[in-house]
Amino acid sequence: MENFFDNRRILEMIWKRKFHFVIIGLIAIVLSAIFSGPAFITPKYKSTARIYPSNIWTMSNESETEQMLEVLNSNDIKFRMFDAFDLDQVYKINKEDPNYITYMLDAYNTNVSVNKTEYETAEIKVMDYEPNRAANMCDSIIHFYNQKVREIHKAKDKEMVDLSMKSLTKKKEELKGLESSLDSLREATGIISFSRQVPELTRGYVTALANGRGNSADTKKIEKLYDNFSETGSQAMILENKFNRTASTIDSLTDIYERYLVEYEKDITYSHIVEYPFAADKKSYPVRWLIVMLSTVSAVFVGLLVFLVLDYKKA
Structure with a gap:
């Protein structure tokens, strides 16, 4: 056994049986060329595309490409x-097979791959029996x-x-109720705008008294309105401020609603295509020269082992 892998002995045996090795190699070449042909292995064609992500937001620590x-x-x-x-x-693959999904995913993952390149593009590779497909x-x-x-974005x-x-809608209903309360208060008291009427009312009342018209009909009206302001002025002011704040909130909500509505209704793409796919004019699988080479080397190596065993037994 010590002499089984003796280099000198191996070289002598190879030289002695060189014609056998040539014949084995030729047979391996012919057979591997035949069995790797389209009659036995259906050729596949590869199509490739590269895309960049666009118009998307990241939801975690992943990059946009990883999320893509x-x-x-x-x-x-x-x-x-x-x-x-x-x-x-x-x-x-038969759809009635109980393992249909498993087999389909295995076949799909074997023929289709999507990976990230060093330049942060997503590379799509598809192998198929038809180049156009x-x-x-x-x-x-x-x-x-x-x-x-688009479905994910639209749902959000x-x-x-x-x-x-x-x-x-809720704020508009609230504003409608405040408007109704203000209208009732205005009709009952004559208070149209507390913040604007108070200065004018005070000025008019003081002027009437200064001019000696304290008992005139107009002055009486001013006094009555003044009394109304004293009794319900704070309520009117609160309602006015609430009305104004609610109206301002409605304006803000309207802007927000319109912004989201625009986002919901727009129809955009979420990728930039860097490399468009095309139908290949040359098959990518099988690589016949590689099959022939590996088959020939394997056949010759097996032949070498067989001849070594035979030679060892003779010895």
């Missing part, structure tokens, strides 16, 4: 791809990504639209 990868690799997009391209037929699948993944992110914006509208 989360969506691109989500099962939701994968299931949409299954239906859009009838991938169960492409991958030859591979390119279309790349396009569809980007389309479904934009659709998915719709929630904010509904909340702001609810607050706005």
